[in-house]
Amino acid sequence: MNKSPEPQFPPTPLLDLPEVARIAKVARVFVKDEGQRPLGNFKVLGGMLAGIRALDRANVHNPRLICASDGNHGLAVAAAAKHCGAISRIYLPTGASIERAARIRSEGGEIAWITGTYDDAVNAAAAAAEQGEGILVPDTTSKASDPIVDDVMLGYGRICHELLSQLPEAPTHVFVQAGVGGLAAALAIGLRDYMAEPAHIIVVEPEAAACVSEGLTAGRPVQIEGDLETCAEMLSCGLASAPALEILIKCESRSLLVNELALERSVRTLKECEGPLTTPSGAAGLAGLLHAAGNKDLRNRLDLGSNSKVLLIATERNLSSP
Template sequence: MLVSNPKAGRQPYPQALQAVMSIATAEQSRQWLADWGLLNRGPTPLYALPDLAAELGIAQLSVKDESVRSQLGSFKALGAPIALLRLILRTFPAQQFEPRGLLQGQYADLLAHFTVVSATDGNHGKGLAAAAQSIGCRCVIVLHANVSVEREQAIAAFGAQIVRIAGNYDESVEHAAELAASHGWTVVSDTSYEGYEVIPRDVMQGYGTIAAEIVEAMAGQAPFTHVFLQGGVGGLAAGIVSYLWEHYGEQRPLFVMVEPEQADCLYQSAVLGKPARATGSVDSVMAGLACGETSPLAWRFLEPSVDYFMTISDDQAVAAMRRLATGSAGDIPLVAGESSVAGLAGLVQLVQGAGAAADLGLDSKARVLFISTEGATAPGVYAELLGESAASVLARQRAWARA
């Protein structure tokens, strides 16, 4: 399904939104994280995929590979840590903590009894747990029934206390809020709700690092005409579009939002003109995008900027994973997890429907970007879906690089 958003415009980035998220604050967040030991040095790669671009009939196709952002394996290493840093700085102003020193554990004795809690599909919780371990505070993570044991173990490895519930993601969010209220803990969530926007804003602001690196990598080149983004509650997309919108202004790229057909909360928000819930089961192989309710804060940025909203099937996502893993003579093989390929799957679907591609200007002049947000964060799930291990794909990648 595809729907055009009549509220998306080409005006300069509004001052009201800039007061919430800005390039300046994104750059500050980036500097704070620069020395964190769990992040790899330097920007993540921006790969060109010329063979796939030719197959799709477009001028250029590029992918930002967030799988190598850190040992955590996903872009979420940028969001939760920044939110936790800013939370601690606000909570303990008299201590005058130094942000880089916090992440180096210099104040662990003072923060040993400070506890944060969050619900997660996997990657956000792992990022929060890792940051809490580095800082020295306690972390409790609530997991819903569909989060794999692999992902649970990966989070627990960073010292988080795990709480399991029988419900879905949205119910785990509610449970985390209840735990916080009863124990005096603080929720560090990547989705907003009434009366809770400051921390989700900080999470989204952390994702501006990705956009900053994209702009820097494209210096001196023609900018992208189209950017395909994956859904979820909308936090990643808001962090990216706010930065690119502020940077390019009226010349911003055309933004396309892609999400699972059974977790279509953003699509439904576009249809209804307000933050909405998904209409499907919210049970998708794209676990990180299996969210049932739009973040109202994210929607403030997405409604005036995202030009089209669309949905894809699980099978289309797996096909995109396989195409990236296979590579070609001109395209580097990539390990892309099930939640990272929605943008590519959406692009392929539109190109295969000639009418839709023409409407969006996906032609021989189009320069398209998508973001691969994670690697094989659940290696067993990855291998089951592709019939090949991530290690095998990485071996093929190394061979490609040597050729």
């Protein structure tokens, strides 16, 4: 195959939401609206870049990209294959939505449904790659390093490059959601030298799928058991990515867990405060902020006060909203 050009995307908007700041009793709240990306979410930055580079490195005849996904990463990998004239197979857990599967098919992706969780889909995709069925484009790995996972996080780092020219002042706190931790790690390493004191990176996860929290406590990836069921579908992951976790530990990131009600309420709060129309996955950072803001002990532990300037990432657009 001839080398394919890597896609270039215009910056997404950064919103200043004073009503959210008032509710949280902080100075300012900025929200980066990643729902305005092509494909409607931030994963296009990592999945497309990594997929295109993987195809260029492989240089094989009639290539197929394969990956596991809850929906968004698979959509980006399918788009990468389509961009390069290749084919793709995306391994989805049976809990993934039919609507997300349909979007993957619209990009030419074949769906392989896997009984179980996202982690079961990860294992199935890896096994297929080992059997020579395609080129694996993962967004997570249990290894200390993986060049494709590194490319995924490198793609996410574009968000930081945009933020450095968009933010009117340096944030003191970043509340960022995590599935396997790749986005949180990209923000932690990309913004840590720019942030103002006290400079807290707070990783927000659903209580039912807190693999990054467990990994931060243990100092290594820890497999979470159970069905990982949460309304924040894109965060339903049971094992943190090892390279992402290493970065988060190095950057002294903090962990915060939120319940299902908080996740659902955060979607409504963003809408009511003229923020992006997103999902519980996309609004999880806000759920973390509001949970911390309403708890005196957490406010103190996170140095969250009336002078704090908070950055959130709305990671995906709610495609069912008008």
